[in-house]
Amino acid sequence: MDTNVGPDEMIIHMGPQHVAQPGPFRLNVKLKGETVVDSEVELGFIHKGIEKILESKTYLQGIPIVDRICYLAALTNEEAFVGSVERLAGIEPTERSQYIRVIVEELSRIQSHLLGYGEYASFVGFVSMFMYPIAVREQILDLLEMTTGARITHSFLRFGGVRDDLPEGFREKAKEVFANVEKALQEWENMMETDLIYKKRTVGVGVLTADVAKDLGVAGPPLRATGVPFDIRKDEPYLVYNDLDFKVCTETAGDIFARIKVRFAEIRESMYIIEQALDQMPPGPLFNEETPYGKRTPIMRIPPGEVFYRVEDPRGEMGFYMVSDGSDKPYRVKIRGPVYPTMQALPPLIEGVQLADVVGIAGSMDACTSEADR
Amino acid sequence: MDAEQIIKSLTTKFPDVISDAKVDSDIRISAYSEAEKIVEVCKYLKEELQFGHLSAVTAIDQIQKNEIDVVYLIASYDHPVVLKLKARLPRDNPEIESIVPVYWNANWYERETYELFGVQFKNHPDLRNLVLPDELLGDWPLRKDYKGFPNRTAKNLV
Numbered sequence: 103m104d105t106n107v108g109p110d111e112m113i114i115h116m117g118p119q120h121v122a123q124p125g126p127f128r129l130n131v132k133l134k135g136e137t138v139v140d141s142e143v144e145l146g147f148i149h150k151g152i153e154k155i156l157e158s159k160t161y162l163q164g165i166p167i168v169d170r171i172c173y174l175a176a177l178t179n180e181e182a183f184v185g186s187v188e189r190l191a192g193i194e195p196t197e198r199s200q201y202i203r204v205i206v207e208e209l210s211r212i213q214s215h216l217l218g219y220g221e222y223a224s225f226v227g228f229v230s231m232f233m234y235p236i237a238v239r240e241q242i243l244d245l246l247e248m249t250t251g252a253r254i255t256h257s258f259l260r261f262g263g264v265r266d267d268l269p270e271g272f273r274e275k276a277k278e279v280f281a282n283v284e285k286a287l288q289e290w291e292n293m294m295e296t297d298l299i300y301k302k303r304t305v306g307v308g309v310l311t312a313d314v315a316k317d318l319g320v321a322g323p324p325l326r327a328t329g330v331p332f333d334i335r336k337d338e339p340y341l342v343y344n345d346l347d348f349k350v351c352t353e354t355a356g357d358i359f360a361r362i363k364v365r366f367a368e369i370r371e372s373m374y375i376i377e378q379a380l381d382q383m384p385p386g387p388l389f390n391e392e393t394p395y396g397k398r399t400p401i402m403r404i405p406p407g408e409v410f411y412r413v414e415d416p417r418g419e420m421g422f423y424m425v426s427d428g429s430d431k432p433y434r435v436k437i438r439g440p441v442y443p444t445m446q447a448l449p450p451l452i453e454g455v456q457l458a459d460v461v462g463i464a465g466s467m468d469a470c471t472s473e474a475d476r
Numbered sequence: 477m478d479a480e481q482i483i484k485s486l487t488t489k490f491p492d493v494i495s496d497a498k499v500d501s502d503i504r505i506s507a508y509s510e511a512e513k514i515v516e517v518c519k520y521l522k523e524e525l526q527f528g529h530l531s532a533v534t535a536i537d538q539i540q541k542n543e544i545d546v547v548y549l550i551a552s553y554d555h556p557v558v559l560k561l562k563a564r565l566p567r568d569n570p571e572i573e574s575i576v577p578v579y580w581n582a583n584w585y586e587r588e589t590y591e592l593f594g595v596q597f598k599n600h601p602d603l604r605n606l607v608l609p610d611e612l613l614g615d616w617p618l619r620k621d622y623k624g625f626p627n628r629t630a631k632n633l634v
Contacts, residue, residue: 146607154618316528316553319581330553337556338503410504410549410558412531423549423560425536436534438549446584475607 103130103142110134114457118147124221125471129448129460136456141449149475156435160401161187161261164432169255171437172473174217177203177210177246178415180259185340186411186422187261190404196390199263200341201383206249206258207413208372208379212283213242214416215365218468219290222362225465226303238286241279248272261402263389273380280373287366294362304358308451308463311356318447322418322440323364324467328356334414345382348375358466365468401430415440417468439473477555479505482525489520506560511546511572514563518548518578521561526554533575533585535593537567539620544570546595565595574600592618 107113111134118126126147132140152171156164168183169176181203188195195203216239223231243253248269250256258265294300310320312328325332331350335343351367353360406428412421418440427433444467451467452460479499486507487494494517497507509517521527531549538545548561563572574597575582586597587606594616597603605613615622 146605146609149607151617317580319530319579321529332553408506408560410531410560412551412558419531421531421549423532423534423547434536436532436547438532442584443581446581 103132103140107132108134111139116460118144123464123471124469125475127445127471127474129464131452131457131460133457136458138452138455138457138460141452143445143448145445145471145475147475148472150472152476153435153437156432158431160430161404161432162402164435165259166255166257168437169257170472171439171476172441172470173254174214174470175210175415175417175420175473176255177207177258178413178420180256181207181341182411182413182415182420182422184259184261185413186409186424187404189409189411190407190424190426191261191402192405193262194390195262195264195341196387197342197384198267198386199388201379202249202264202268202388203259204341204343204346204379205268205376206246206256206264208376209242209246211372211416212369213239213246214468215369216242216283218416219362219365222462222465222468225461226300226358228300234286234290238283241282245272245276245279248275260389267388276376276380280377283369283373287369291366294359301359303459303462304362304466305355307358307459308455308466309355309357310451314450315356315447318450319443320418320447320467321443322415322468323361323368324444325418326351327353327360327364329354334412334419338412340411340413342379346375346378358462361466361468403428403430404432412438417441417470417473418444437476439476441470441473445469445471445474477526477557479503479557482557482559483507485525486517486521489524490517493517500560503556504558504560506562508562508564511563511565514548514561515573515575515578517561518550518575521550521559522578526552527559528553530575530579530582530585531558533582533589535570535589535595535618537593537619539567542567544593544595546570546572546589548575570595571598572596573598574603576601592616594619 114131116129117123118128128144130142131138168179171179216235220232220235247253250258310328312330315325315328329352331352333350336350348371351364353364404426406426408425410423412419420440421438423436424432425434452463483497487497493510493513495508499505527550529551531551534547536545544565544567546563551558586600589595590603591605591608
C-alpha cells in the first residue's frame with residue numbers, strides 16, 4: 103500500500119488487537135472520507151511455524167499439533183493430516199471408523215459455523231447476538247466431548263481408524279440437540295429476513311461475483327454463495343461421503359446475506375448427514391486386524407512418496423501436501439489452509455466500501471488468523 | 477477431461493519443457509517443468525486445460541541433490557484432476573519467474589516461499605516478508621540446514 107496520503111485522506115490501522123478480529127492481524131486501511139481507497143493485510147503476529155514443527159515430530163506426535171492450526175476446525179485438520187499419512191502408507195480405515203469420522207467432522211462443521219455466525223453478528227453491530235449461537239454451540243461441543251473427551255482440541259483420529267467408538271446414548275442426545283439447533287436457526291432466520299436495518303447492512307454489501315471469487319482463489323461458503331458448487335466432499339469424495347445423500351448448498355447473490363444463508367443451509371445439511379450416518383453405520387471393529395500401524399504404535403516408518411490430500415473444511419478447501427523420505431518423520435509438510443486465500447482477498451473486496459462495513463465483510467468471510475499464520 | 481488427456485495435451489504442447497509427466501492416480505498428476513518457461517506453462521494450463529484454481533505454491537529443500545524444488549499445486553473448478561507441477565532450482569541461487577500475472581492468489585504463496593526458503597520470484601509485485609519478522613529474513617527457516625529457533629532467541633536476547 104502506498105503510504106503517501108493526500109490532503110483529504112488518512113490511514114487507519116485496525117489491529118493487531120481489535121475487538122472485531124478473529125485473532126491478531128493488522129488491516130491498514132486508507133480512507134478518503136469514509137470510503138476505503140486502499141488497504142493491506144499484515145500477518146505474522148501468531149506465526150507458530152507448524153510446518154517446521156511437524157518435520158521434527160513423528161507422525162503420531164503430529165496429530166495434536168495439527169489440532170492447533172485452528173481450534174474451530176480441529177477435526178478436519180486432523181482428517182487432512184491423518185488421511186494423507188494413510189494414503190502414503192496405504193492404510194484403509196475400517197468402514198465403521200469412517201462413519202464415526204464423518205459424524206465428528208460434520209459436528210465440527212456445525213460448531214464452527216455457529217461460532218462464525220455469532221462473531222459475525224457482533225461485527226455488524228448486534229453484540230448480544232454473540233451469546234445465542236454460543237449457547238447452542240455448547241450443546242454441539244457436549245456431543246463432541248462425550249465422543250472425543252475434549253471440547254476443542256480432540257486428537258481423536260488415528261491412522262486407520264479412530265481412538266474410540268461413539269458413546270452410549272449419543273444418538274438420543276444428538277436428536278435432542280439437533281432439534282434445538284433447528285429451532286434456533288429458524289428463529290434467527292426469521293429475524294434476519296424481517297429486520298430492515300440488518301438487511302440494509304448486508305444485502306448487496308461486499309458482493310463477490312463467481313468469476314472474481316474464482317480469480318481470487320476463495321473457496322468454501324464465500325465461493326458457494328456466488329453460485330459455484332465447489333465442494334471437495336462432492337468433487338473428490340473421501341471417507342464415505344459417496345454413500346451419503348447431501349447437496350452442495352449454494353446461493354447466487356454473493357453478498358454478506360447470501361454467505362450467512364449458505365452457512366445456515368450447511369448446518370442443516372450437516373445434521374442431515376449425521377442422522378444418515380448414524381442410521382447407516384455398520385457394526386464392526388475400529389481398526390483392521392492386519393493393519394501394521396495400530397493405535398498404540400508411537401513410531402511408524404512411512405514408505406517414501408508424496409501426496410496431496412484435500413478435505414472440505416468448515417471454511418473451504420483444506421489440503422496437506424506431504425513428502426515422506428521413508429523415515430519416521432515427514433520430510434516436508436505444506437498446509438494449504440482455506441483462510442489464507444480468503445484473507446488475501448480482503449483488500450480487493452473492501453475497496454470502495456464504507457469503513458463501517460469493513461468488519462461486517464471481514465466477519466462474513468469467517469477468517470481465522472491462527473490458521474492463516476500457521 | 478481426464479488425467480491421461482491432460483498429460484498428453486501438456487507434453488505435446490511443451491515437448492522440451494515438461495518432463496517426467498506421470499499419472500499418480502485418477503485425480504492426481506505430476507510433472508516437472510523447466511524453470512524459465514513456468515509462466516507460459518501456467519498460462520496454458522489456466523486458459524486451455526481449465527486449471528483455474530491455484531491451490532498452493534510451496535517448495536521442498538532437496539539438500540542431498542543441492543536443489544530446491546518449487547511446487548505448484550494447481551486444481552480446477554471444472555474437473556477433479558489436481559496437477560503437481562515442480563521446477564528444479566539450484567540451491568545457492570534459486571530464482572524463478574513469478575506467476576502472479578496468471579494466478580492472482582499466488583502473491584502471498586510466493587511471498588511465503590520466498591521468506592521461508594529464499595526463493596527469489598522475479599517480477600513479483602511486492603516481494604517482502606509476510607509471516608516472519610524482519611530479523612529472521614535471510615535465515616530461510618524451512619531449509620534443512622537452518623540452525624534452529626533456540627539459537628536465534630539466544631542471539632536476540634543478548
